[in-house]
Amino acid sequence: MTDAGKIKDKKQRFYDLLVQIPHGKVTTYGRLAKIIHTSPRVIGYWCATNSHFPRVPCHRVVSSDGSIGGYTHPAGIKKKIELLEKEGIATKKGKIVGFQSNFFKIKK
DNA sequence: CGCTTGACACCGT
């Protein structure tokens, strides 16, 4: 068969998954980790080493409970929060408000 | 040197 859907590196798969997230939507590390079948820590690192916008909107990735988690950026984690709000996502005390409503249903 | 993988600690139930 074809390989139109040939599986590339997990990392590449992760980026492909991440870029399919629409504007104003968010996802979680653990969810991605389960889908890609890797460690949730890896998810964050892949983002950290690829904070090149708009290639990878890692700012749309938050922890599983709605926390921002961490963020390696020349601006600071707070910048991520502001960026999130700019997308249309509300945050409170560094936590996403109703983030579950903005949760993007990733296709498995 | 850059990229990838894993275990431990913390929080919630």
Added chain:
DNA sequence: AACGGTGCCAAGC
């Protein structure tokens, strides 16, 4: 109090 899940780091090849 213990277990399960999450987490943007550090070490190894």
